[in-house]
Amino acid sequence: MEALKQKLVDEGIKPTFQRISILKYLEENSKHPTADMIYDFMRKKMPTISKTTVYNTVHTFLENGLINELTITGQESRYDINTHNHHHFLCRNCGKIYDVDIQCPHGLPGKDVVDGHKIDEIHGYFKGICQDCLRKNSS
Ligand SMILES: [Zn+2]
Ligand SMILES: [Zn+2]
Numbered sequence: 001m002e003a004l005k006q007k008l009v010d011e012g013i014k015p016t017f018q019r020i021s022i023l024k025y026l027e028e029n030s031k032h033p034t035a036d037m038i039y040d041f042m043r044k045k046m047p048t049i050s051k052t053t054v055y056n057t058v059h060t061f062l063e064n065g066l067i068n069e070l071t072i073t074g075q076e077s078r079y080d081i082n083t084h085n086h087h088h089f090l091c092r093n094c095g096k097i098y099d100v101d102i103q104c105p106h107g108l109p110g111k112d113v114v115d116g117h118k119i120d121e122i123h124g125y126f127k128g129i130c131q132d133c134l135r136k137n138s139s
Helices: 002-010 017-028 035-045 051-063 131-138
Strands: 068-070 078-080 087-091 097-100 125-128
Touching (some): 017 035, 017 051, 035 051
Parallel strands (some): 087 125
Antiparallel strands (some): 087 097
């Protein structure tokens, strides 16, 4: 908890118990949740927490670069505590989102330019059928 608290302080975010708990959930759950999934989980531990608090916290974390937002499904935002440059694979069958650890050959965010434009972020979205589903279908 102390390390998480310090992480918030370092970003200039007031480390309330609710914010620390949400950060903890994100760190221990790298399954790219939606804000609603975070809310559902938090509500079980803290019945008094409001949806607004969860949404506001997620936005505060986003603004401060503690998390990244993925729009891979096209329907909802998913949140990722892993802010290192990496890509994602969405399974069309089970809906699971996987981290894909390959380097984009066109440049590095914060370093390179593309057609004269400076790159801040790179998001690679791959979609298809994941290896778990492929295995289940072939057996
Ligand atoms: Zn799948
Ligand atoms: Zn990820």
